[in-house]
Amino acid sequence: MTEAKPDAIRLLLVDDEEDLVTFLAHRLRKRGIEVAVAVNGQQALDAAAARTFDVAVVDLKMPDFDGITVMERLKKNQPFLEVLMLTGHGSHDSAWEAGRLHAFRYLLKPYDFDELHGLIEQAATQRRQKLSAEFATRLADLMAGTTSARDLIEECDRLRREYEQD
């Protein structure tokens, strides 16, 4: 069933609606996305502690943590993670909050599947671009600031290991 390729998008899907998580994950996997699921905030944080994700799709309203808190905590450990907020709710205050904390986008349920898929891809692409830019900057800084070739190689390895996770 899993058609994930080595460069497949790593997605964390967080929603307390198990039916949604199950079937949405299935459909996304069919589109070649590597999907991990969580049905509450804690599961989501646990999953993110073990693995790195490109994109998270997070429901705004959950029993333990609300989506905004989940996003905040995920991003703390994985700053390049892009988050798509899903909401059945029209409250613009939450949406505004999501924007302020750099959610990639928020989508009103019921969403259009193709639109969601497209946004996930866009988010992943954006993440990759940001990450490359960041890597390039860091590397340039490193090269400019280090005179010893050995140090440079060691630092490069360390940096590569840091990002290689991704």
Next chain:
Amino acid sequence: MLVGDGPLLADLVTALASLPRVTPLRVFAVIDLGAAEGAARAREHGVPLVGTRLDDLGATEADLVLVTTADPDLESSLVRRFPDARIVGAGHRALLEGLGRLGDENRALRLDSHRLKETRLRLNQFVETAPMAIYIKDRDLRYRKMNAHALNVLGLREAAILGRTDHAIYPGGAARWLQRVEQETLRTRQTLHASGVLQAKGETMHVHVTLFPVIEDGEAAGLYGLMEDTTELFESAQKLHRVDEQLTETQTYLREVLENSRDMIFLTDPRGLLLSFNSGAEQALAYSRDEVVGTPAHTLCASPGEFEKLFATALRDGHAVAYEAELRSRDRRAVICNISLTLIKGPDGRAQEMVCLCRDITTRVRLKNDLIRSERLAAVGQMASGVAHEINNPLAVIDTIGGLVEETLRDEGDRLSPETREILTRAMQRLHAQVQRCTTITHSLLGFVRNAQRGMSEIDLHALIDESLNVLVTELRRSGTEVNRHFQPDLPHFRSDPTMLQQVFVNLFKNAVDAMEAVPGRASLLEITTAADGAQVTVQIQDNGVGIAPEDRDRIFDLFHTIKPVGRGTGLGLAIVHDILFRLGGSIRVASEPGRWARFIVTLPLEPPETPRPDPLSLKM
């Protein structure tokens, strides 16, 4: 008076003069009619001699005439001359007999004098003890007596006034006044009344005096004075006068207050016919006083029956209040009032007048209703957003599963029979469509919540109206609606929220199209009129659709009140319009002729409200 001649007259004069101890008769004049002897004797006894002839008597009057001659001519002339006098007969013997009779009469007189003395005594006792101020003065107006009551009232001692005149007792003005009326009494010998002011015990005393002359020997010998202290009477009269003045002043003041009050105040008689109508009522109801005075007050009310009931209650209980009653102005405006009726009863306890006080609370009631509406909308907004959320989640699941089945059919459906694959594919498409339909509803429920993002900017109203019409271009074209714009040139721009205003106009235009589509066969005509009116602009939107029944007119702005066919209206549109306008400081009214036309009149302020109206829709959900 003795009249006679010769020695006989002389004897008589001597006899009378020697008898004074026996009789008090006194000879006061003698006329000697022939002999000097009588005259000489008269002189001897000190009696004045008038003359020697009868003619010398002149105007002298006489009570008793003694005649010693038997001359009938003389006698008859004496009788003519003194018709009231007693003529005592002729001859010596007759004279003596006459004298004897005279003595008897004198005794009777002495008895009378004794009675008179007793009467005087009693009178004096009465005067002394009478509970009224009495004084007695002699002909020179010196006090002869003043009774105890008078001394007490006037604060005088008898010793200090006896034998004195008023000048010694009262200040100049008071003494002169009293003396003047007393002198008048003596002069006219008549009882007189007078009122004046005296000084007594250092204070001003108003008195009323009654003066009786004492007549002695036909002359005023003095007077009795009866004095009443009228100070209290005078003061209470004064007080009454002052009270009366104050009352008049108060009445004038009250009348002015009533007249100039901005509240409506009118009086009716117990039947409810208007007696008065103040300027506040004239202004509020646009009637002139003359038009309504005399007509029944209940005709001013939107529901006369209710007023009559209230009136009956006030007649019974004396007072009645209606907290929200509706009056109708001359131009058929509804004026919502707090009406208070108070019955005024006459001294006989019967209903006399009804005071009707009506305070115009239209604005307050409208504002209150707007707030209630707004709050209700907020509550519904909260509920709607909650419901929408709860429904959106399962809808998302359904749609996701539907999509999954649809994809699977597409990718792997060749194992199914073509018919099965076909019907399942169509089923999934329909499922998707139905989810879309639900989504439209839930999103529209959430819509007005999301639209609470506000931003004020300069409004070009005509451009905004055109944009709103553009949103509905499909509907307008489909219904073949002709749009007539009656735009006032150079309409001032103003600050407001363009997104919210657009929502208002789109809603109103959409309603107009729906109303006109409900009348098949009539060419749809939408007329939009703008005008600047003082501090506000108005937009009238008139359609020639089904119109609005009178009973719906007040309710169409209520939440969930829709007059559209089932499934066409949510009952949200006009409630949202109303709420938005309320929040922007504007208002909306409606007029309609059912079956022919409906007109919505939107009013917007050129200056946005200083303090923004409560904004319940942006409350956190």
